[in-house]
Amino acid sequence: MAIEIYNANINIFLKPTVNDPQGITVKSALQSLGFFLENVRxxxxIEISLEANSREHAYEIAIDMCEKLLANTIIEKYTVNIDE
Amino acid sequence: MAIEIYNANINIFLKPTVNDPQGITVKSALQSLGFFLENVRxxxxIEISLEANSREHAYEIAIDMCEKLLANTIIEKYTVNIDE
Structure with a gap:
């Protein structure tokens, strides 16, 4: 199969039980601007253009990248989307 | 209309013409792990639970938050998605 370039969109976020000081700061900044909100995380x-044989292959590679480098799976979760 | 809680997912990323040193570092780290890729940004x-009258209203509020605080619109772009 021919190698093609796929675009992977990866969102990495802290697990719900992990404290998020940056989110707390953004929340209070937004509230002081007059916004009504419950929570911010x-x-x-991360957007990656990677080489793969197929869309499924690109998805597997992106998951592998998250597990090996991008995400700290002890405290973080991630979602991967491959563009059409 | 009743006020409800909506979940806004906001992605903020540097414009394509802006240099992204963090992306360059991640790219070379992934390459040294043996991955084949073209580019990383x-x-x-940012995930926000906010109060709004409707889905459209929640979208407008999230855009407003980006413009006023979350994004630096000179160098950054953003996308907003409101969960169903």
Missing amino acids: VGKF | VGKF
Whole structure:
């Protein structure tokens, strides 16, 4: 199969039980601007153009990248989306 | 209309013309682990539970939050998604 470039969108965020000081700070900043909100969680968004044989293969590679480097799976979770 | 809680997922990322040193570092780290990739861009992912009258209203509020605080619109772009 031909190697193609796929675009993976990865969101990495802290697990709900983990304290998120950045989110707390953003929450109070938004509230002081007059917004009404319950909760804010701040995470990372990583966009990767990677080489793969197929869409499924690209998905597997992106998961592998998260497990090996991008996410700290003890305190973080992630979602992977491959663009069409 | 009744006030309800909506969940807004906001991705904030650097414009394509802006240099992204964090992305370059992640790219070389992934390459040294043996992955084949073209490009990496690192941004922020913010999840906000906010109070709004409707889904459309929640979307407008989230855009307003991005413009006023969350994104630096000179160098960054953002996307907003409201969960069903």
